[in-house]
Amino acid sequence: QVHLAESGGGLVQAGGSLRLACAASGRTFRFYAMGWFRQAPGKEREFVAAVSSTGNTNYADSAKGRFTISGDNAKNTVYLQMNSLKPEDTAVYYCAASSSGAYYFNPPQAAAHFASWGQGAQVTVSS
Secondary structure (H helix, E strand, C coil): CEEEEEECCEEEECCCCEEEEEEEEECCCCCCEEEEEEECCCCCCEEEEEEECCCCEEECCCCCCCEEEEEEHHHCEEEEEECCCCHHHCEEEEEEEECCHHHCCCCCCCHHHCCEECCCEEEEEEC
C-alpha cells in the first residue's frame, strides 16, 4: 500500500507564498509522474501541475508563472512552490502519483491517469 502525505498548507494573505510537499511512503515503487490537483468548495477537482521523472512539467493556465513544481526522485517527493497567491487559489490541494511508464517523459494532466492520491492539504488565501 502506497501512502502519499501532503504538508505545508495553511493560511496566507493574497500576494504571499506557500510551499507544499508530498512524500510517498509504504510499499513504494518508482513513480514516473507526480502531480498536484486542487478542489475548491462547490467545484470539481482540477489539475494544477505535474512533473515526470525526467523533469518535464505541465501546468494549468492558472498556475503558469506563479507556481513551480519540482520532484526528488530518490525521495519519491514532489513540491509545489506557490507564489503571488490569490484568494481564488483557496482549495484543498491533493498530491497524486502515477507508476505508469507511459509518463516517463511527459506527465499527464487528467486525474484518471494518477493511481495514488494523498488526503489533501488546505490552502486558504485571504484577501
